Amino acid sequence: MPSWKSYDFTGFTTGGGQTMFKELKIGRHGITLGLAIAMTGLGIMTAVSGAQAQEITARLSFHWGPKHPAAIQAFEFAKRVNERAAGKIKIDVFPAGQLFGIREIMGAIAAGSVEMGGTVGIVSFPRIDKNYNVTAIPGYFSSFENQRGFFENTPEGKKVWDNIMAKAGITVIAYDPVGPMATFSARDNLDTVDSLKGLKARVLTKPDRTRWSALQVGKMVSLPTREVYAGLQSGMVDTVTTVPGAIKGYSWWEYLRSAQLPYQAFADAYIMANASWFNGLPDDVRKIMNEVGAEISKEATDSIMAASDAIIDEFAKRGAKVTTLTGSELAKMKKLEREVMEPGYAKLVDADVFAALKRYTGR
Template identity: 25%
Template sequence: MTITRRNLGLLGAAGAAMLAMPSVVRAQAPRVVRYTHFQPGRLDQPKHAAALAFKSTLEGLTGGRMRVDIFPAGQIGPAPQVMEQLRLGSLEMAVVHDGGISGTYAPYQVFSLPFIWENQAIAWKVLDGAFGAEMAEDMRRRANIRLLGHADNGVRHFTNSKRPIVTPDDMRGLKIRVQPAPVFVKLVESLGASPSAIDWGELPAALAQGTVDGQENGVTNILAASLYQHQKHITLNGHVYSLHAYLMSDRFFNRLGNEEKAAVLQATEIAKVIHRGMTTAQDANAEPILKEKGMTVQRLTAPQIDAFRQKAQPAVRSWLEAEIGREWVEKLLSATRAATAG
């Protein structure tokens, strides 16, 4: 066959088109959001139900231009590792509990001030208002992590295998597991018990082996890890309103187009509502849920709770002010007073 100049031109154009094809394919490939959290990958778990809602919403809003891959149950790694990956931009998104955040962004410890919020409605006013926005901007600036929103990790209560706890004096002599965050160590010490910092993944074994007598967590986490199997008693004292934060690498977020950014924010709002609703329902029904699991439940009166507050709050506040500065503590208390009055 004689190759004419015209044929050479056609062959050249075809070759150029073939060379260009990989870049076209790459341009059409979805932008992947790797999304990790620390609860089991089951629909009865608020974190996972919310993650699935985020995935469905974001992929729908972007017409498949963004894809969400979910990694439940800490599959990416422990919280400090996840936070570092978010900071560096090597992980796109995570929902992390409050204790896991503080090692990277210390001011988040302020939410561990005990007995500050009477109910979820007050907490949400503070978190969704000016205080929450100021903290989000500070985290973005200092840690390169974008705080998209807050949801519940459950109102935290004390459980143990030894005896009912009704007064702070009942805590004396008990070995209580706390998450690896110094502020929780100070909280338990202030009530006369012996704190032991143990990672979440090691907690069931520590309770089963008697390494510790008890622990403190919300209903959601007690159910998620079946902690009731090794804990006979729970006291519904609600010492800390624990949080989960929806976090995204700021580097990743800034690479998104305006429509994609808006879709991420909208998907987060939907996930947050589901997450909050499921956790709040479990907290509100703590007594029947945990009695059904075989636990004895102590529901404290307001004066009994105040006895815990009088011992714990001054000690923890003093520690927090020394650790992160008085400004964040004062701002949180001021925002709480305004939310309560409003």
Template identity: 25%
Template sequence: MKKRNLALLTSGLVLGLTACGIEQDDNNGGTNAAENNGNNNTNNAAENDSNDNSNNNVLDIDETFEVTYSTWASEGEPAYQGMEHFKEMIEERSGGNITIEIYPANQLGSTIEQMEQVSTGTIEMMSSGDPGLDEIEYLSLPFLMASNDHWMEVLESDTGQEFNQKLIDDQGLRTIGILPRGPRVISSNVKIETPEDMSGLSIRAPAVDYYVATFEALGASPNPMDFGEVYNGLQTGIVEGQENPLETIYSAGFHEVQDYIINSNHMYKPAFVTINNEFFESMPEEYQDLFLEAAEEGEQVATDKLLENEADMIQEMEDSGVEFVDPDIEAFKEATQSVRDEMGTEVWGEETYQEIVEIGQSDLN
């Protein structure tokens, strides 16, 4: 993984307080994701000897800080393991002068409530899948982001910095990294290889404009039922399919009542590691750099664990009778082109939209 530009990150990858209409459940991990097969990985990633070289040099600073870190993720999930690595690296490198307490599974409230707490300084940090700003939220338009790395390329670009500086000024929030999640895929009782196979398909999708527009463009009939009702909806046939990251499909047990997983990879949406900006700037520069370095290493730990868990999840799903299908991705991209173009231009303007598209193309070359 390439080294992040710390100067760019220090200038502020940030979030805001507006909720953008995104549901807490499947977009932010939700309590269902707490049951992720990542619980089988009991070894804390922070204990990995390969990272000893990052933890040997204790900073000679006497100032002490206490950090409360709230998250949607539950213990054992890849993202949580990345957070644990972040915590332990900082505590070790600060010689114990910085202590971090992580509160998993939305213990401290909803995503919006957590954002408010971080913004006001009631707590210092949080992780969430809701960026709280349209300019960042709509980077999840269908087939716009090619990977989690593409996300970071955009956020580290001049365009991304403009989005983020606005938020750091308005909301007092700073993002110091991301936690990767798998791309969103489709589960269904119908084998889907082309958009034509989705014609009239009743599919559960979040009640967010670009999600609804995406599946309407594919010919499906989106149903915005509550996430907690999806399993029963699939089981009883109220809906024939749904879409989520693979780890969420597995943790929620949707594969138990679905015949196919369609590797559509239609959207990427990472979680963001956010800190109160006033608190961040109150720390010595060496501590600020340590937080950025630890966030980057935590991202890599979460990525590695996500990939490790994916193989096990796929195997278990296949053993239960689920068939994985590789659809005609180009046909899906073409069918949703108007959604990307129209909404992207509306949110960013034509010039910025094309800049974002070009960053992705450059990242893939």
């Protein structure tokens, strides 16, 4: 896996323009795109002709900070494509939410306000098809590959995936998982299930609310990624469920003192493109991008668990207390997940999809 230290991030043009994206509304009749205006320095995305001789310029936007494992892979994707397709396409990278945040990027790609983006599935996809929430149910999937198999190899899962791609008008170029989910807190210790009671927990998704409610936290605060650091700094929140890469990549660990394992779920993410734009590229350019995408998918997936474990070890070396629930405490958590959380999660998806999940995972 490439190290962030090896990159000269200034080499990726970020431009001087401003982009305003109002909203992406998804209703019962499908997607209604809100106003997307690309202003000075960014331009309006136009169809790409196979006969174009001049170099194509494309933007890749993501919210991850440069040290985040997913950002490192996204930079590597752009670097390889730029090298192999020299003179044909140039990808300019906009990291750390310079253009769009974690909640805005899907709408921006769909609207054509940016050609490509890094999206986190559990944040972006349920607004298009609620059934993607199956990925947030703890204890069902055993790995990223196992989770992806549900959408590739079951009729119900494939229907969900195809629906998301079609409604949003997007296509996946590469898998770029952000990591397994764990709980981190500013409290000194999270060594029991009851130690989670009374916390001020950050919420990002609907499944977050289901889990925190079952654990009887004291307060839930909805915060996008870019506001979590300030939230921890001010004491607005003191606990987050997130991937290890986030606590290092956004420096949240400056205010966090403890972690609770085992990992709860697998947060998959993707390098995606506006489908109309991508399909309009010259065949040779698409071929290069797909080849690089396949490489990054394998490398990112193969390395993310080890990278996440390494960050947990680094967190402990900084003085944090890391607890892996075992024995009676683990049994207590599993009982809560099965008897209290699972019925709540089931309400977030269609009955046939939940039944398919149980069949697929043997539960």
